[in-house]
Amino acid sequence: MAKEDIKYDVAVIGGGPAGIMASCIAAESGAKTILIERNKQLGKKLLLTGNGRCNLTNAEFNLRKLVESYGKGGEFLFHAFSVFGPKETVNFFEEIGVETKIENNKRVFPVRGKAEGVLKALEKYLAETNVEIIFDSEVVDVEFKNKKISKIILKEGEVTAKKYILCLGGKSYSLTGSDGIGYKIAEKLGHTIIKPKPALSPIKLKDLFIKDLQGISLEDIKVSVFQNGLPAQAGEKQVQEEGEIMFTHYGISGPAILNISGRVGELLDSGLPAQAGEVKICFDLFPLLNQEQLSKVFDDMLKKHPNKTIKNILSISLPERLAEVLSDIAVKDNKKIANNMSKPERLAVVKILKNFEVTAQELVGFEGAMVTKGGVSLKEIDHKTMKSKIIDNLFFAGEIIDIDGKTGGFNLQSCWSTGYLAGKSAGTK
Numbered sequence: 001m002a003k004e005d006i007k008y009d010v011a012v013i014g015g016g017p018a019g020i021m022a023s024c025i026a027a028e029s030g031a032k033t034i035l036i037e038r039n040k041q042l043g044k045k046l047l048l049t050g051n052g053r054c055n056l057t058n059a060e061f062n063l064r065k066l067v068e069s070y071g072k073g074g075e076f077l078f079h080a081f082s083v084f085g086p087k088e089t090v091n092f093f094e095e096i097g098v099e100t101k102i103e104n105n106k107r108v109f110p111v112r113g114k115a116e117g118v119l120k121a122l123e124k125y126l127a128e129t130n131v132e133i134i135f136d137s138e139v140v141d142v143e144f145k146n147k148k149i150s151k152i153i154l155k156e157g158e159v160t161a162k163k164y165i166l167c168l169g170g171k172s173y174s175l176t177g178s179d180g181i182g183y184k185i186a187e188k189l190g191h192t193i194i195k196p197k198p199a200l201s202p203i204k205l206k207d208l209f210i211k212d213l214q215g216i217s218l219e220d221i222k223v224s225v226f227q228n229g230l231p232a233q234a235g236e237k238q239v240q241e242e243g244e245i246m247f248t249h250y251g252i253s254g255p256a257i258l259n260i261s262g263r264v265g266e267l268l269d270s271g272l273p274a275q276a277g278e279v280k281i282c283f284d285l286f287p288l289l290n291q292e293q294l295s296k297v298f299d300d301m302l303k304k305h306p307n308k309t310i311k312n313i314l315s316i317s318l319p320e321r322l323a324e325v326l327s328d329i330a331v332k333d334n335k336k337i338a339n340n341m342s343k344p345e346r347l348a349v350v351k352i353l354k355n356f357e358v359t360a361q362e363l364v365g366f367e368g369a370m371v372t373k374g375g376v377s378l379k380e381i382d383h384k385t386m387k388s389k390i391i392d393n394l395f396f397a398g399e400i401i402d403i404d405g406k407t408g409g410f411n412l413q414s415c416w417s418t419g420y421l422a423g424k425s426a427g428t429k
Contacts, residue, residue, distance in 0.1 A: 008034045008132075010426045011152065011161035013139055014182070015042040017412055018398025018419035019167035020122050025423030026165070027129035033427070034159060035131050036152075038138045042123060045169065047115045049412060050107075054115035056098075057089045057416065058409035059106040069410045071262075073403040076378045077414060080386075084420035086413060096121045105243075105255075107408050139168075142185055147392045149189070163393045163426040165386075167419065170372025170399040171196050182400040183375065190390045192377040194402045197269065198369030199262035200411070202253035203281070206359040209325050213247035216319045221245050222284035223256045227267050227277055239263040242287065252281070252358070259406045262373045265363045279360040285318065285353050295350045302338040302346070309335050310349065326352050371411045375402040386422035397422040 010026040012019050015037030027033040035042075049055055060066045063081050067074030084092075090100050090108060098121045099111040110118055126133065141153040151160045168182025183193045223245065225238045243256035260281070267279045286294050301313050311334040314323035327334035330348040331341070341349075363369070380389050381396055388394040397418040405411045 006160050006162055008032050008159065008161040009429070010034070010163050010165065010423075011036065011159050012165045012167060012423075013152065014167035014169060014398070014400075015039070015133070016167060016169050016398060017043065017046050017415040018169075018422075019165070020126065021416050021419030022165045022167060022395075022397050022423035022426070023131045024122070024125050024129050025420050026427030027126075027131045029424060029427030030429065031163075031427035033129075033131045034161070035126070035133045036137050036139065036154070036159060037133065037135050040135050042126075042133070043115075043119045045172075046119055046412075049115060050109060050409075052114050053109050054118045055107050055109060055409040055412065056093060056100060056118065057086045057108045057413040059086055059090070059102045059108050061085070061087055066410075066413075069408075070403055070405040070414065073378060073401075076381075076383050077403065077417060079384050080414075080417040080421045083424075084417050088420075089413060089416050092416075093118070093121070096125045105408050139181065139185065142188060144189060144391060147390070149391060149393055163395065165395040165397055165422045165426055166400060167396075167398045167422075168400055170375060171366045172198065172200075172369040172372050172399070186376050186396075186400065189388070189394065191380050191388070194374040194377055196372050196374035197262070197265050198363050198366045199265070199373035199404045200258040200370035200407050201261045201265070201363040201365065202248060202368050203251050203257055203261055203264055203363055204361040205251040205281075206278075206361045209328075210247060210251060210358070211249055212321055212325055214249045215247065216322055217244060217246045217254065218283075218285070218319075218322075219244045220287065221256060222287035223260055224282045224284070225260055225264055225267070226280045226282065238267060245283065250364075251361070255407050258370065261363055261369075262404060264360050265373070268360060268362060281358050281360055283356040283358075285356060291350060291354050294353060295346070298346065298350055298353075302341065306339045307337055309337055310341070311335070313338060314349075326356065370407065371404045372399055373402075373404045375400050378402050384421075385425035386418055387425060395422040395426050 009031035010033045012023045012035045015035055023033050023035040067078050098118055100108050101111045102108055138155045139152055140155055143150045149164050151158050171180045187193050222242050224240045239260050241256045241259045244254045245256050246254040305313055310327040311323050324334055330352045331345045386395045398415045403414055
């Protein structure tokens with residue numbers, strides 16, 4: 001291809017958070033940049049973050065602690081965070097007119113407005129840096145030769161550039177356009193794709209009583225996951241989290257549940273359900289008390305309310321419908337009064353308060369997942385530049401990479417950081 005045929009310095013494919021950041025930084029670095037978006041607007045998934053409030057990042061400024069929130073992929077992000085981490089992200093948004101505040105669990109939100117205001121500020125910055133944007137443009141193919149992309153083919157037309165940044169996201173929230181096409185393009189170019197799975201997803205349960213708990217939310221709950229059966233894993237705790245949980249008509253959700261869902265999905269998808277055993281999720285409803293301390297508190301309550309039913313005593317500290325389910329499971333008779341409880345029955349109640357067990361059936365899936373677990377293998381990306389180790393003029397950023405973090409602004413932060421690094425690397429001549 002002749003040099004004069006190349007129209008742009010950088011072509012960014014995908015107008016989500018990573019793509020917007022990559023485009024801005026590439027253009028700011030002096031590169032003639034085009035942003036290609038398949039939807040009629042940018043940032044459709046960004047508008048959904050933080051329930052529409054846009055949880056921009058997490059104010060964890062200790063980078064070693066920060067990477068721990070990304071599991072095995074955390075170390076890959078360390079350089080990106082050292083260049084453009086949460087501090088730099090907050091400063092960036094302040095500079096483009098988005099004032100921020102820190103809320104519970106270090107979550108960072110805009111002070112005024114919601115996600116729409118954040119998107120408008122980013123769109124203004126794209127205009128100021130002279131990024132050309134084409135909408136409603138779906139990538140259908142890519143041409144490459146001698147380890148270099150020569151052009152990308154759109155449904156209508158084509159785009160040529162010196163360098164390309166792939167930011168097509170994962171498979172979560174497919175209605176926003178995240179259908180996994182980026183994986184197919186990357187795979188055609190020779191990259192390995194770690195099987196995409198839903199993460200930060202609500203969990204469906206097998207237990208029939210769950211429908212009676214719909215709508216109940218609990219805070220400061222310790223959640224543990226077990227899978228019994230395999231000799232090497234018998235009773236082994238697989239993952240643990242603390243925080244808020246919420247019961248739904250089909251199962252459980254809430255921040256603590258979303259954070260364990262990726263591991264639950266892996267266990268359910270182990271391919272050996274008969275040998276591995278069912279996946280159990282256990283709730284410690286009173287994590288600040290050990291079993292002996294809770295037994296004393298419960299015994300004191302029984303003495304104080306000798307003529308109350310077990311359900312009514314539990315309802316002093318727990319939602320009534322939950323108290324009814326727990327007393328039914330523990331003593332089979334929630335109308336039994338305190339005076340008539342045997343020692344084994346008292347022990348059974350305390351045990352279920354410390355270990356309320358449910359059985360996972362499946363994750364809700366990509367339609368309900370906030371992010372995707374899996375994607376382009378980290379082994380094939382240079383962590384210092386986000387450049388492909390296989391294609392010389394290709395870079396990656398955002399959810400298409402095999403990285404996923406906890407809920408609370410961590411996944412947007414990885415988009416900002418990898419987008420910044422890819423844009424800077426591709427945009428620098």
